[in-house]
Amino acid sequence: TDRSEELTRVAQLTAALEGVPAALVVWDAEGREVLRNQAATAFAGGRHGDALVESAVRDQLRGALAGEPSARDLEVFGPPRRALVVAALPILEDDALVGAVAVVEDVSERRRLEAVRRDFVANISHELKTPVGALGLLAETLTSEEDPAVVRRLADRIVSEAFRVARTIDELLDLSRIEAEGEVRHEPVAVARVVGEAIQRVRPLAVSRSITLDVDVPRRHSVRGDRPQLVSAVANLLENACKYSDEGSLVQVRSRSDGTAVEIDVCDAGIGIPTRDLERVFERFYRVDRARSRETGGTGLGLAIVRHVAGNHGGEVQVRSQEGEGSVFTLRLPAGPGVVGLPAGSGTTGLPAQAG
Ligand SMILES: Nc1ncnc2c1ncn2[C@@H]1O[C@H](COP(=O)(O)OP(=O)(O)OP(=O)(O)O)[C@@H](O)[C@H]1O
Ligand SMILES: [Mg+2]
Incomplete structure (x- = not known):
């Protein structure tokens, strides 16, 4: 019959509304509540913040019954702090007002992402503007310079600033690629191979600063993951260890395994990191001392x-450091199946930077 069909339809609609992640409240034309879904029950008769939401819902519904569709932002100071949008619409049937519906949507995460993106764009613009501005000035000076020694010096600086921009762009591309790869490969990879390739990348820097790289990575240690990403992570740790230590010092790479996880330590006896900065060094563009980092040519990426590589692999990265003593960065990753094939000659112990 029509009646039972209608009842089924109502039941289906009610069930559907229950499943909606947003909070929904429906009033009839007289302002009586006729429906409140699961998500909306939370703030009926709730604590202070919830009471605020409830009263905003009522205000909006009253407005909607007066024929005014509207939406307003509402900040609830929590905890947790939330940003909400409370919207209400009149419900019309053949042009007659039969009720109103209010929707409360939690937009906290969206707002947070917007803020992150704004910061990121502001930071990156600044990071690129500084060296590009320097390039412009240097080139300008160069055009009116006659002295060959000065010309030479200016040209050298142009080259190094250009490399700086190129490096920043490379790192940004790396970072966005690593962030975009939701699914990373989970192939067995020998730790010694990852470390060996990372060392290849930083060897020129280590040699130029007479830093000895001491490696103690047993052949049997392996992890599961994406080799290029892992190499990039270890290379970044090694590069920092070399950059933020005195010339002629020692940088060590060690690995440990308990069968479930492998820990790769990168230790230096360098300048160390002040305790108050330890939490923040993993943030994009964060550098402990801008002046000092500018000298060492870093971007802060x-x-x-x-950290992203570790996260992609279900692992983590930690740091212990003492100012003036040195730092140990530990990359913890899920262990692989044991011995994995190594290319000949890699994965040795006590490999000095000068070798090879
Ligand atoms: N081994 C370390 N010893 C001392 N300080 C470190 C070490 N590693 C990192 N830091 C500090 O943490 C900051 C952030 O490091 P990060 O590697 O993210 O950036 P960067 O080295 O400045 O630039 P980039 O790596 O992008 O070239 C560095 O600027 C530095 O101040
Ligand atoms: Mg670095």
């Missing part, structure tokens, strides 16, 4: 890359 290296550790953000490391």
Whole structure:
């Protein structure tokens, strides 16, 4: 019959509304509540913040019954702090007002992402503008310079600034690629191979600063993951260890395994990191001392890359450091199946930077 069909339809609609993640409240034309879904029950008769939401819902519904569709932002100071949008619409049937519906949507996460993106764009613009501005000035000076020694010096600086921009862009591309790869490969990879390839990348830097790289990575240690990403992570840790230590010092790479996880330590006896900065060094663009880091030519993206790689692999990265003593960064990753094939000659112990 029509009646039972209608009842089924109502039941289906009610069930559907229950499943909607947003909170929904429906009033009839007289302002009586006729429906409140699961998500909306939370703030009926709730604590302070919830009471605020409930009263905003009522205000909006009253407005909607007066024929005014509207939406307003509402900040609930929590905890947790939430940003909500409370919207209400009149419900019309053949042009007659039969009720109103209010929807409460939690937009906290969206707002947070918007803020992150704004910061990111502001930071990156600044990071690129500084060296590009320097390039412009240097080139301008160069055009009116006659002295060959000065010309030479200016040209050298142009080259190094250009490399700086290129490096920043490379790192950004790396980071966005690593962030975009939701699914990383989970192939067995020998730790010694990852470390060996990472060392290849930083060897020129280590040699130029007379730093000895000491490696103690047993052949049997393996992890599961994406080799290029892992190499990039370890290379970033090694690069920092070399950059933020005195010339001629020692940088060590060690690995440990308990069968479920492998820990790769990168230790230096360098300048260390003040305790108050330890939490923040993994943020994009964060550098402990801008002046000092500018001298060492960093962007502040290296550790953000490391943290992302660790996260992509279900692992983590930790740091212990003492100012003036040195730092130990530990990359913890799920262990692989044991011995994995190594290319000949890699994965040795006590490999000095000068060798090979
Ligand atoms: N081994 C370390 N010893 C001392 N300070 C470190 C070490 N590693 C990182 N830091 C500090 O943490 C900051 C962030 O490191 P990160 O690798 O993210 O950036 P960066 O080295 O400045 O630039 P990039 O790696 O992008 O070239 C560095 O600027 C530095 O101040
Ligand atoms: Mg770095």
